[in-house]
Amino acid sequence: MELKIYMTMLSRMAPLLFFSILLNVDDLFARSAYVAELQQITQRTGPSTDHRIVKMLPSGALLTVLEESDGWLRVRDADGSIGWVLLRFTTTELPARLQLEQLRQEHADLREASGGAVGRIAELEAAKHQLESALSESIRNHDVLEREHTTLLSEAAHVVELRERHDTTMAQLEQAQVRVRKLSSDNEELRASERLRWFLLGGGIVFTAWLFGFLSGRMQRKRRSGLQY
Template sequence: MPFKQKQNSTGILFKILMVVILLFSASAALAQTRYIKPSSEIVVRRGQGNEFKIIAMVKDGVAVEFLEASKTHAKIRLANGKEGWILKRFLSDGPPLEAIVASLRTENERVVQKEIDATLKFDAVSATLTQTEQELDATLRERDQLKADYLTLQEDTANTIQMKNDLEKSIKNNEILSQKLAALQQEKNSLEDDNSFKWFLAGGGVLVFGMLIGSIFTKSNKRRPSLL
């Protein structure tokens, strides 16, 4: 046991000793309690003298109730209610020193045990508190991680929404461009058709022109006289 605990136990023991002495003194004054002095077993008789019948045997340190006294004897009442006489010299106003020491030793052991129990309880509470603090720290870390994940999710969601909007715009733009491209392709086809028709007309015109020229030359040859 550490020195400080021994010092505290000594102080407590002294205080308990004083309280016990005061309590025993007050009890003796109020209830007229007496104690059998340390000796061999004391006989309790019906009357004052050896000729009276023995009704009980009491050991040293036993508390009895003092009723009355004569010159040599004292009438007492035992814990079981029996009344009888013993020699007055075997009565004491206070409990034997051995009884006080035993009582104080028992009380001291009780106090020490109580202190041990309190220490164990304190250690258990400290361990529980430490575990609770660790769990709290873990919970706070988990909360912070969840908060960070939530913010990241919000940012990802915002980016996803923006990407979705951009994709929808791109689809619409593609549709518009496709429509414009289709219109241009149609216009191109129309122009190509026009050019083909024009070339067809031009070719036909050239063919007709050639036929006219040929016809003219043919008529001229028929009109020219023969030199033979």
């Protein structure tokens, strides 16, 4: 069923396709041509000067050649107008004047493009100089920070050394205080022992003196008693 519908549609479209091909058959074999170095040439309705002039074509106009017959060309111009022109007034190459204008335009375009490129290069150079300046400034800042960091490390090491010396001194001071307290204790004990020794020595002297006095008194009394008898 679908195939039948497809064949029916194709049979209906075939005349349209064939007619379209006939309309464009000239384009299948067409070639390009230009109006030669003249002010302008005539485009006529037929291949002779007896035919009516359709329009005037300027020098350098681009033409699409559809047919050639007895020194005449059937052409279509850029506006789509179809007519006949003399073959000897056409050329297959772009006329020198138009080539020169084209070269001038290309040269101007190149200059404009190169000018833009030069401007872009200048912008890039300026950006490069700015980046180099920023890099130099960053390097200088890095050197300053590096020196400050080194100084801080040195100061920190000095602080650590001072802290260690302080701790050592405090430990030595504490040991000295312990020794002083021990010496003070020993001194107090020595003083107490010395006082006791002197006390005992003084007591011994007093006792000896008392004993000597006591004995001397008895001896004297005995002598007096002996003399009385």
